Amino acid sequence: MAEKRDYYEVLGLQKGASEDEIKKAFRKKARENHPDLHPDDPSYVEKFQEINEAHEVLSDPEKRARYDQFGHAGVDPSYGGGAGGADGMGGFGGFADMDDILGSIFGGFGFGGGSKRSSANAPRRGSDIQETVTINFMDACRGKKHDLRVNRMCVCDSCKGSGAEAGSTPDICPDCQGRGSVKTTQRTPFGAISSSKPCPHCGGKGKIIKNPCSKCRGVGRVRVQKTVSIDIPAGIDDGQTLRIGGQGDCGINGGPNGDLLVGINVKSHPIFKREGYDIHCDIPVTYMEAVLGAEITVPTIDGDVKYTISEGTQTGTIFRLKGKGVQRLHRTDRGNQYVKIYVEVPKNLTKKQKDLLKQFEASLSEKNYAKRQSFFEKLRSKLDL
Known part of the structure; x- marks a missing residue:
């Protein structure tokens, strides 16, 4: 038998954690490791069950007391000795069934509208897609439209998402009756311990496809390349991410689509440097311009403007052009532009x-x-x- 991990370690807690800390840690871990979010990795089924088991013990004061005193042996008879009989233990009831957990903590996240999932075929949200776009400095200041080619999962147009060849339909799994999981109950000195695991007959899908679709091979979804037109807003900065709703992978069993997350990379500019919504630049002036004062030309993101420097301007002098910076994201006001003067000393006289x-x-x-x-x-x- 594989060695079980410490329940506190599973939830990322220290021994002596409060009930509220246990509850919060469980919900966080359950969200991150739910099998529905990782349909291509079966290891998350075991991870989720491990999290569920740890929560069921640590959230029950009686079970937790036995665990703190005797370790796993206090709550699992397969580990030998431990505390005396406790008929009321009842196994990992309440949240032992993953369907219960799904309804409890995923109700508001597109997994069945807040009630317990009744079937493995319940709607599930599609995965998010991540892409990266590189734009130039001026496009980041002004905004632009950008067409992006993305690879995303879409409903198979041949089987309409059923996974079965046209003219046929999937059969309900006779072993799990479409639930996708089967339960086993074991009587122990500590009471009846129930456990749930993916149905081995249907692989946790709740259905059997005898004649799979030739295009998607029974998956019900296919990966296709599509063009998504995105609006990059004025004021976007390097390293920020745009979320395009509904442009990720399609949902499963009629669930909502995931989102498209677009990371923005902004190229540097040869003259301008950006700090927040302000722009900085250095302007060289001649020795005579600095001594006598002069009208100089200053580049901005809106074009060149004229500015008069005063007599005796020194290197390092900074002046401000109000409102000549970058437009604030999703607003109309703008930052400023700061211009630093440096006097160029003539050479080769x-x-x-x-x-x-x-x-x-x-x-x-x-x-x-x-x-x-x-x-x-x-x-x-x-x-x-």
């Missing part, structure tokens, strides 16, 4: 140019260099201490 600069420099005094004057005053003050 001729001798004549150098002489002229020296003459110009000689005509200046300390009052023309406020920062330099302030620096040396601070330095002298420091040395005098």
Whole structure:
């Protein structure tokens, strides 16, 4: 017999967890590991049963007390000794049947409208599909329409989802009567222990297809490639995800479709950098423009604009263009654009140019260099201490 895991470990809890913590952990684990969400992986049936079993013991004060004292032997006779007889144990009743759990915690998630699932053929929601789209910087700022080719599961148009060849129908499994699972009950010193497992005859489907559809091979769904037109909203940012409702895999047994999740990658821009909804850029100006002031051309995502820098503008000066940033997602207002000035020092001067600069420099005094004057005053003050 395979060694059972500790029930607290199964639910991700510490020993001594409160009833509320047990309840929350159970619901979270049950949602993540329900077999209906992983139809192609049969291991989730065992995982789900393990979660169910752990919950049934830890949520019952009497069973939990025996488990805390004797371990698995206190609640499972196959582990030998343990606590004395407890006729009222009743196995893993209440939530032991996966149908009960389905109705209890998945009622609002497209698994039968909140009541207990009565059949393995009940409607189930289709899986979500994940895709990635790469767009340029300007498209992210302005928004765009994008056609995306996706591979998704659709109802087989040959058998209309029944899985049976045209002209035939599936038969109800005689072993489980269409439930998809069979129960066994064992009398023990601790009471009657019930367990549920997938029907071995129909593989948990609740039906037998004697003449499977040649197109889908009895699955009832086929994978096809379709084009989905999506609206990428203005203001979308790199790393965000769009959810397109109903464009995922089709549901099972008439259940709702899953969603299409589109991850957005935004290419970098050679001039602009984005921070939230604000845009930043650096603008070079000439030495004379910085000294005398000038009207310069500033690029924005809406086109070029004119801006007048003042006389004596220094490298590192930042000015703001209000409302010239990115439109806020699903809104009409926008961020700002921040422009940083850096003064480009001329290179490769001729001798004549150098002489002229020296003459110009000689005509200046300390009052023309406020920062330099302030620096040396601070330095002298420091040395005098």
